[in-house]
């Protein structure tokens with residue numbers, strides 16, 4: 089049975105003990121004027137949910153439609169034009185990867201948003217997380233002839249924080265991946281770490297295309313991309329930076345951005361040590 093519709097049958101005067109977002113529809117119908125502020129908030133949550141579902145459906149539909157078209161074309165030309173068939177098979181593979189990446193990002197985000205705080209915080213060496221991320225992204229940088237550098241200041245022993253290693257890896261991988269993705273061939277991506285008794289901060293700077301000032305406040309939103317057409321080519325879903333912000337905040341930290349169009353972008357993550 090549908091949980092929500094069952095709830096809607098509760099008599100109007102009765103208020104559920106907790107105002108979970110699920111309850112928004114019901115509470116809205118049964119509330120008095122005194123609750124105007126929370127009513128506004130609930131309406132906003134409801135609208136955000138609707139937008140989110142619409143966005144997800146749209147984002148899933150695009151690769152799903154391409155998969156169907158590509159598979160149909162492949163079947164048609166398989167025998168008469170093997171070269172073309174190989175091309176379609178390759179496209180089929182990259183669209184499938186895109187769909188897999190999208191669903192995995194959505195799952196990560198859903199988990200980050202539903203869990204309160206960190207589940208099993210453990211001591212994590214941010215420096216070694218960065219080494220793993222840099223090693224992972226070095227081939228992509230090399231393919232674009234981008235110099236990927238690492239510089240550390242501050243005591244090496246002060247890079248340990250209490251956190252979630254998988255989340256931190258995904259956060260830094262997203263930032264370095266973006267830097268490589270949005271930097272033209274021949275550019276630079278510099279990762280700099282700094283540690284003190286109080287915090288570890290990491291800067292990821294690139295000499296890339298930059299972000300227009302008007303877009304800066306929106307880039308951490310789910311699905312937001314400065315240039316939709318271009319990011320589609322590069323395989324982006326617009327979820328990376330919302331994951332980054334969630335991870336930074338889960339660790340009690342912050343992420344900020346500075347950018348000049350045509351010159352480059354710097355993201356700074358600050359993570360408290362205490």
Ligand SMILES: Nc1ncnc2c1ncn2[C@@H]1O[C@H](COP(=O)(O)OP(=O)(O)OP(=O)(O)O)[C@@H](O)[C@H]1O
Nearest residue numbers: 266267270298313314319324325326327328329353
């Ligand atoms: N280093 C950067 N330089 C220039 N633009 C950037 C940079 N990082 C992010 N952006 C802009 O911010 C947008 C959002 O970034 P985000 O990482 O959330 O999405 P994405 O890279 O498009 O897709 P994905 O979900 O695969 O990461 C990008 O589409 C891009 O327009």
Ligand SMILES: [Mg+2]
Nearest residue numbers: 262266328329
């Ligand atoms: Mg990204």
